Amino acid sequence: MTKNCSLAETGELLKAAKKLVIVSHVSPDGDTLGSSLALMHALRMLGKEVIMNVDDDISTVYSFLPGIAEYRRFAPDESVDADLLVIVDASSADRAGNALEVVKSPAVLNIDHHKTNTQFADYLYLDSDAAATAEIIYSLLLEMGIKLTRDIATCIYEGIYTDTGSFKYSNTTSNTLKTAADLLKYGVNPSLISDNMELKSRSQVEMLRKVLETLTFLKDGKIAYIEIPLELYDHNVETDAFISYPRYVEGVEIALLFKQVEENLTRVSFRSKEIDVAKIALSFGGGGHKKAAGCSIYAPLKEAEKVILEAVGELFV
Numbered sequence: 001m002t003k004n005c006s007l008a009e010t011g012e013l014l015k016a017a018k019k020l021v022i023v024s025h026v027s028p029d030g031d032t033l034g035s036s037l038a039l040m041h042a043l044r045m046l047g048k049e050v051i052m053n054v055d056d057d058i059s060t061v062y063s064f065l066p067g068i069a070e071y072r073r074f075a076p077d078e079s080v081d082a083d084l085l086v087i088v089d090a091s092s093a094d095r096a097g098n099a100l101e102v103v104k105s106p107a108v109l110n111i112d113h114h115k116t117n118t119q120f121a122d123y124l125y126l127d128s129d130a131a132a133t134a135e136i137i138y139s140l141l142l143e144m145g146i147k148l149t150r151d152i153a154t155c156i157y158e159g160i161y162t163d164t165g166s167f168k169y170s171n172t173t174s175n176t177l178k179t180a181a182d183l184l185k186y187g188v189n190p191s192l193i194s195d196n197m198e199l200k201s202r203s204q205v206e207m208l209r210k211v212l213e214t215l216t217f218l219k220d221g222k223i224a225y226i227e228i229p230l231e232l233y234d235h236n237v238e239t240d241a242f243i244s245y246p247r248y249v250e251g252v253e254i255a256l257l258f259k260q261v262e263e264n265l266t267r268v269s270f271r272s273k274e275i276d277v278a279k280i281a282l283s284f285g286g287g288g289h290k291k292a293a294g295c296s297i298y299a300p301l302k303e304a305e306k307v308i309l310e311a312v313g314e315l316f317v
């Protein structure tokens with residue numbers, strides 16, 4: 001049974017622990033990394049021992065984040081003791097990678113903003129109105145009476161920047177912008193963040209050229225998708241932003257990106273104008289938000305495309 005916590009209860013749980021493991025979700029993005037790092041800096045200021053974990057590679061795009069070098073990946077046979085295991089911005093247990101097996105902790109706390117949260121932890125702080133988990137972390141640290149530093153503020157700003165698509169998606173609220181405005185008072189440099197996030201490697205742009213050739217429209221242009229087959233896939237090349245190309249084509253209601261990351265594993269990203277794609281992702285074991293969601297299909301690219309496009313196509317009959 002999961003106990004849904006208030007912000008104050010969440011703060012008390014964190015304060016009561018001496019040794020914590022903070023886990024960011026697999027396929028890490030700026031929100032899970034920024035939120036987790038902000039929490040790490042704050043808890044270390046309180047004298048806590050904090051171990052950082054993510055069961056995946058971290059894109060070099062995030063190298064500028066203060067504290068990013070603290071992350072380590074657990075070996076599957078490792079055993080790590082902690083008073084509290086904190087899982088950040090993950091809506092289901094599989095998103096935590098191997099941490100739930102490796103870490104021996106009396107309790108698991110999940111801090112999240114996905115409405116598809118599966119209530120897998122012992123304690124949950126969930127606010128699905130928050131644009132980013134980083135927005136929650138900001139309120140949490142204030143609730144805990146922690147004085148923000150520039151490093152903490154930078155990490156929180158990064159999380160909000162990522163999940164709002166630099167303050168432009170429909171999840172951006174007046175609270176989001178108020179939070180960002182407050183963060184600037186702690187010395188955040190917005191152009192440092194956007195310069196790092198917008199910077200593209202040559203290999204990324206070269207891959208984009210090939211990926212755009214795969215752009216396909218279905219259902220009178222209401223569905224658009226692009227694909228990255230295994231031959232093209234390179235885990236060192238950042239492709240998160242590619243989906244914005246089909247997404248913003250006139251008339252497109254649902255955009256998809258299919259990325260074959262292994263012979264029998266295809267990652268799917270969904271974006272929509274209005275239709276609830278979290279529901280579709282959830283029905284395939286994934287999750288996310290109404291207008292931005294994802295899932296993994298344990299099949300080769302073409303097979304994954306067939307099942308997903310069939311399900312998405314049914315929405316337009």
Ligand code: 5GP
Pocket residue numbers: 027089091092095240268269270285286287288289292293294295296
């Ligand atoms: P993206 O398409 O950028 O990978 O993910 C879009 C949103 O869906 C993010 O909020 C992300 O956390 C969520 N998401 C993506 N893939 C999965 C998945 O496999 N499982 C779950 N639960 N959420 C996912």
Ligand code: MN
Pocket residue numbers: 031032089113132133163
């Ligand atoms: Mn998030």
